[in-house]
Amino acid sequence: MTKKWTPASAADGVEQVLKILEGKWKLVILFHLFGGQVKRFSELEKAIPAITQKMLIQQLRQLEADGIVTRTIYHQVPPKVEYSLTDWGQELCPALDALLKWAENKK
Amino acid sequence: MTKKWTPASAADGVEQVLKILEGKWKLVILFHLFGGQVKRFSELEKAIPAITQKMLIQQLRQLEADGIVTRTIYHQVPPKVEYSLTDWGQELCPALDALLKWAENKK
DNA sequence: TAGGGTACTTACTCTGAAGTAAGTTTTTGA
DNA sequence: TCAAAAACTTACTTCAGAGTAAGTACCCTA
Numbered sequence: 260m261t262k263k264w265t266p267a268s269a270a271d272g273v274e275q276v277l278k279i280l281e282g283k284w285k286l287v288i289l290f291h292l293f294g295g296q297v298k299r300f301s302e303l304e305k306a307i308p309a310i311t312q313k314m315l316i317q318q319l320r321q322l323e324a325d326g327i328v329t330r331t332i333y334h335q336v337p338p339k340v341e342y343s344l345t346d347w348g349q350e351l352c353p354a355l356d357a358l359l360k361w362a363e364n365k366k
Numbered sequence: 367m368t369k370k371w372t373p374a375s376a377a378d379g380v381e382q383v384l385k386i387l388e389g390k391w392k393l394v395i396l397f398h399l400f401g402g403q404v405k406r407f408s409e410l411e412k413a414i415p416a417i418t419q420k421m422l423i424q425q426l427r428q429l430e431a432d433g434i435v436t437r438t439i440y441h442q443v444p445p446k447v448e449y450s451l452t453d454w455g456q457e458l459c460p461a462l463d464a465l466l467k468w469a470e471n472k473k
Numbered sequence: 474t475a476g477g478g479t480a481c482t483t484a485c486t487c488t489g490a491a492g493t494a495a496g497t498t499t500t501t502g503a
Numbered sequence: 504t505c506a507a508a509a510a511c512t513t514a515c516t517t518c519a520g521a522g523t524a525a526g527t528a529c530c531c532t533a
Contacts, residue, residue: 262470266397266413269466273393276465277384283491286380290373300510306373311492316511326472336500337509347472354468357461358383359376363369365433365454390521407480418522423481443530444479475533482527488520497512503505 279325284310284318289344292328293352297343327351386432391417391425396451399435400459404450434458 264272280286287307291298298306303315319342322328327348333339371379387393394414398405405413410422426449429435434455440446 264397264466266394266400269397269462270393272466272469273387273462276469277387277393280380280384281388286377286384287373290371290376293373301508311494312511313493313513314491317491332510335509337507338499338511340510347468350471351468354461354464355376355380357464359371359379361454361458361461362379362383364457408478418524419481420483420523421521424521442479444477445481445529447480477530477532479529480527481529483525485523485525487522488518490518490520492517493515495513495515498510499508501507503507 279322279327282318282321284314285322288315288318288322289327289348289351289355292342292344293349295343295349297341300340300342303342322348386429386434389425389428391421392429395422395425395429396434396455396458396462399449399451400456402450402456404448407447407449410449429455 262268280289284307287310288303291303291306300315300319303319304310304312307315319328319330323330326345328342329345331341331343333341369375387396391414394417395410398410398413407422407426410426411417411419414422426435426437430437433452435449436452438448438450440448
């Protein structure tokens, strides 16, 4: 059963979601991890050349705090840290697809 | 047929959509107009008490420019301006629903 | 002719997200 | 013992988006 939404509460709910996605680089990061891909910090750096280390970490940390990405540390030298999506994070994919399809459908 | 997306192009596509939705007040406005509702400027003002006239207009103009809301002017005294969603704007509703459902599904 | 209601504009300030650039930690191997 | 690679951290600056507050155009009615 779906909740009863008021305009205000529905807008609020969507805004919570947008807040998660809103960072300048989060979507690029997400799309690099969709489909069960696992990437190291340095791989993401290479895949997104324009991003700075600071921003990459900041965005990853926020995504992690929001429960969308998982961080796995390997205690090696040199260190290795892998990032992947949580189950919940993967489920975001179809929802974003819906937005893309909507955008394509502009008359 | 669906386009072939790279991480970068997909992220870009979603970002275009987010840009449309991103204003501080756009979602509230949208949810007040979903379902074919038609509202006057002053009705929206009342429905969203915290918004200032400047922001209301600004957001409405941007939504209009993006092809999501329609503006109908009645040349009366006092003036009357009605806002409603375009067909494309209405179609946004299910896509936002998908996001809401995703958010509810957080483990 | 003065006031009132509706739909805007304009000028200013403020704040937080993003950018830049440099420094830090850890341990191995030459 | 010192450089090198990976994954961060820190300090500073910049700028666009949002807020505040006031003003404007229109024209009817009293």
